[in-house]
Amino acid sequence: xxxxxxxxxxxxxxxxxxxxxxxxxxxxxxxxxxxxxxxxxxxxxxxxxxxxxxxxxxxxxxxxxxxxxxxxxxxxxxxxxxxxxxxxxxxxxxxxxxxxxxxxxxxxxxxxxxxxxxxxxxxxxxxxxxxxxxxxxxxxxxxxxxxx
Numbered sequence: 001x002x003x004x005x006x007x008x009x010x011x012x013x014x015x016x017x018x019x020x021x022x023x024x025x026x027x028x029x030x031x032x033x034x035x036x037x038x039x040x041x042x043x044x045x046x047x048x049x050x051x052x053x054x055x056x057x058x059x060x061x062x063x064x065x066x067x068x069x070x071x072x073x074x075x076x077x078x079x080x081x082x083x084x085x086x087x088x089x090x091x092x093x094x095x096x097x098x099x100x101x102x103x104x105x106x107x108x109x110x111x112x113x114x115x116x117x118x119x120x121x122x123x124x125x126x127x128x129x130x131x132x133x134x135x136x137x138x139x140x141x142x143x144x145x146x147x148x
Contacts, residue, residue, distance in 0.1 A: 006054030013055055016063040023071045030059050057091050065095035079106045085117035
């Protein structure tokens with residue numbers, strides 16, 4: 001909410017791994033830049049805090065929307081779906097719409113109410129497994145192919 005009241009150009013933060021050939025994202029440089037900014041200027045209040053939030057949001061939304069669209073184009077796709085918790089961000093949605101339209105991609109964005117964080121879905125799956133009597137001990141390892 002604060003970001004919506006701020007100036008996204010107030011602070012020029014770095015973008016996550018820029019480059020047309022790279023679809024990885026890492027926000028460690030951005031997080032460090034925010035930390036350094038706060039150390040240098042102090043924790044902002046009022047409009048300064050809104051500007052910091054808007055500038056941070058812009059850096060994330062800019063990087064992600066560019067990479068989403070570039071990856072779709074590289075793969076020769078005509079349609080792009082942006083979903084999950086991140087898709088609830090209004091600035092990311094707007095940039096994805098703008099960039100998809102510019103490149104002739106059909107964009108699908110679920111209603112914001114359906115853009116939930118995966119953590120909630122995992123919690124429900126865990127609860128249901130627990131209700132069925134499934135238990136794990138400390139030898140349990142992560143398995144990305146685990147059947148839900």
